[in-house]
Each structure stands twice: as C-alpha cells, then as structure tokens.
Amino acid sequence: MSKITNEPKNDEQIVVEVRNAIEHRATWMYLLLDEARKRGLDWDDFARAAINRMGCIHGKNFQSMVDDKSSLKEFSEVFGVGTGRKVFEMDVLEADEEKYYLDFHYCPLVSAWQKLGLPDEEIEKLCDIAMDGDRGIASQFPDYEFTLGDTIAEGHPACQIRFDKKK
Amino acid sequence: MKITNKPTINNVCVFGLREISGRRASTIALMIEEAKELGLDESFARRAIYRYGEFFGKAFFEKLNDPTDLEEFTKYFGTDHNRDIYEMETVEATKDRLHIDFHYCPYVEQWAKMGIPQEEIANLCDIAMEGDRAIGDAFPAFKFTLGNTIAQGHPVCELLFEKVDITE
Numbered sequence: 153m154s155k156i157t158n159e160p161k162n163d164e165q166i167v168v169e170v171r172n173a174i175e176h177r178a179t180w181m182y183l184l185l186d187e188a189r190k191r192g193l194d195w196d197d198f199a200r201a202a203i204n205r206m207g208c209i210h211g212k213n214f215q216s217m218v219d220d221k222s223s224l225k226e227f228s229e230v231f232g233v234g235t236g237r238k239v240f241e242m243d244v245l246e247a248d249e250e251k252y253y254l255d256f257h258y259c260p261l262v263s264a265w266q267k268l269g270l271p272d273e274e275i276e277k278l279c280d281i282a283m284d285g286d287r288g289i290a291s292q293f294p295d296y297e298f299t300l301g302d303t304i305a306e307g308h309p310a311c312q313i314r315f316d317k318k319k
Numbered sequence: 320m321k322i323t324n325k326p327t328i329n330n331v332c333v334f335g336l337r338e339i340s341g342r343r344a345s346t347i348a349l350m351i352e353e354a355k356e357l358g359l360d361e362s363f364a365r366r367a368i369y370r371y372g373e374f375f376g377k378a379f380f381e382k383l384n385d386p387t388d389l390e391e392f393t394k395y396f397g398t399d400h401n402r403d404i405y406e407m408e409t410v411e412a413t414k415d416r417l418h419i420d421f422h423y424c425p426y427v428e429q430w431a432k433m434g435i436p437q438e439e440i441a442n443l444c445d446i447a448m449e450g451d452r453a454i455g456d457a458f459p460a461f462k463f464t465l466g467n468t469i470a471q472g473h474p475v476c477e478l479l480f481e482k483v484d485i486t487e
Contacts, residue, residue: 173336173340180347184364199353202349205353206346
C-alpha cells in the first residue's frame with residue numbers, strides 16, 4: 153500500500169484546470185524519462201540537467217519581475233502566488249527579508265504519477281528530479297539558500313519549501 | 320517563411336495554462352538536447368509523446384457511444400480549455416470531415432523565446448504532434464492529417480480528421 157497521502161481540498165474550476173495541465177506535464181515528463189531509460193540513459197545523467205536548465209530559464213523570468221533580486225520579501229511577492237498558491241494548496245509560514253517558508257499540501261505531479269500506477273520509490277525519485285526545476289529557479293537568486301525539506305512524495309503531509317537569506 | 324505566432328485571447332486562466340504549456344515545451348526541448356549530448360537520438364521523445372497520446376486516445380475512444388461517428392468526435396475534440404489556449408477555429412465540421420485551425424501555439428512561443436532555430440522548432444513541433452497522431456490512430460474510422468503548421472512559418476496549424484471506410 154502506498155505511504156503517500158495527497159488529497160486536494162480546493163476544487164475551483166481554474167484550479168482544477170491548471171492542475172490537469174500540470175498533471176499532463178508530469179505524465180509527459182515521466183514518459184520521456186521512461187523511454188530514455190529503456191534506451192540506456194540514467195535519469196540522473198540527463199533529466200536533472202534538463203529540468204535544472206528549465207528552472208534557470210524560469211528563474212530569469214522571476215528575476216525580471218522584481219526590482220531588487222536580493223530582497224527575499226520581493227521574491228515572496230512573485231513566487232508561489234496567485235493561482236499557483238491554490239493549485240498546490242500552499243500555506244505561507246514566513247515571508248520577510250530573512251525567511252520565505254511555504255508548505256505545499258497538495259501536489260498535482262504526484263497525483264499524475266500515482267494515476268500511472270508508479271511505485272512510491274519511483275514517485276519520490278521523480279519528485280526530486282522535478283524539484284531540480286525549483287533548484288534552478290533558486291540558483292538565479294544567489295542571495296538566498298533554497299532547501300527542500302519533507303515532501304508529499306516521501307509520505308509526509310506537506311512539501312516544505314524554504315528560502316533563507318544567506319548570512 | 321518566418322514564424323508569426325501572436326495570441327489574441329488573454330485572460331488569467333488561459334495565461335496560466337499557456338505558461339504550463341511553455342514549461343512542457345522547454346522540458347522536452349532540453350531533455351532532447353541533454354539526451355543527444357549523451358548519444359541518444361530523438362526517437363525516445365517521439366515514442367514518449369506517442370504513448371502520451373495513446374492514453375488520451377484510448378480514454379477518448381471509450382468515452383464515445385459510437386467511435387466511428389465523426390460528428391460525435393467533433394463534439395468533444397478541441398472543445399475544452401485547449402480551444403482558447405491554441406485559439407482554435409473550426410473551419411469545417413461535417414459527418415465526413417473535421418478541419419480545425421490553430422491560430423496560436425504556446426510551445427512555439429517558448430521554443431522561440433529559448434532562441435531555438437526555426438528548423439529545429441519545426442522538428443520539435445513534429446515530435447510534439449506525435450501525441451495527436453496517437454489520438455488519431457486510436458480511431459480506425461478516421462484518418463488524421465497534420466497540414467501546415469505555425470512552426471513551419473504558416474499562419475495556422477491545420478488539423479484534419481477524415482472519415483474512412485473500415486468495412487472492407
């Protein structure tokens with residue numbers, strides 16, 4: 153039996169539609185990885201680099217949305233806001249110049265991988281690869297340290313996304 | 320021909336969904352590039368996207384009361400949120416032909432933003448369309464044809480489904 157619990161609470165139409173689109177992206181990602189693996193490629197060798205580069209591209213977009221990229225407070229006003237906050241059912245625990253802490257209570261990517269019938273260990277691995285996108289985003293903001301704590305994919309109730317201002 | 324790809328429908332929902340499509344576009348382009356550096360050609364991606372289309376084709380086939388009825392197919396194909404994302408226009412819808420034009424493509428937009436050359440964008444588009452080919456293949460009573468595409472520099476992507484005789 154799966155150790156993962158991942159139940160959505162918000163069912164607004166726009167949230168459901170965005171979740172569906174993210175699920176499609178997660179399905180697509182898994183199939184690309186699966187076909188590459190069948191042909192002998194190790195996920196760590198190619199997928200991480202690709203997803204990290206994608207994150208860097210989106211990190212640059214976030215950079216363009218803030219005036220001062222060293223301000224964690226400004227970053228907290230553009231990252232994890234709007235519909236995305238509802239899609240991942242995010243709770244904001246801290247949002248100031250020192251800390252930006254988010255808990256994600258639902259993950260549509262995990263949901264897609266569960267629907268494909270993948271084992272927990274593989275979902276955990278896929279989650280960590282997908283999070284290379286967030287690591288890529290964070291790499292464009294050298295004044296903050298990004299830490300991924302517990303995750304839903306590991307069987308925890310929430311994903312802990314943490315940004316700390318570097319001392 | 321140079322690519323022209325300008326959206327005219329802009330609202331919060333469509334914008335959010337297009338952004339996700341853009342991420343999907345960058346993911347596939349970068350995965351193909353990284354795999355190529357390790358000596359793997361694009362066939363893995365074609366197969367992956369085809370499998371993706373097979374899931375939807377099968378579910379779609381099972382949803383229809385009569386999967387040989389093109390008019391019933393027309394009621395569902397391209398009628399959801401994708402209609403606004405791709406700015407679809409139904410050019411012809413009869414019992415024998417369904418012709419839909421896509422006036423905008425968020426994938427092409429993302430690939431262009433990444434600075435990918437046009438010939439490569441056309442190839443990436445062709446890989447992405449494996450999904451639609453798989454959906455077409457799930458319906459033996461219809462023949463799917465991808466005509467001109469935005470990625471090739473045409474003003475629209477032309478998707479055509481035609482009824483074929485499967486009784487013989």
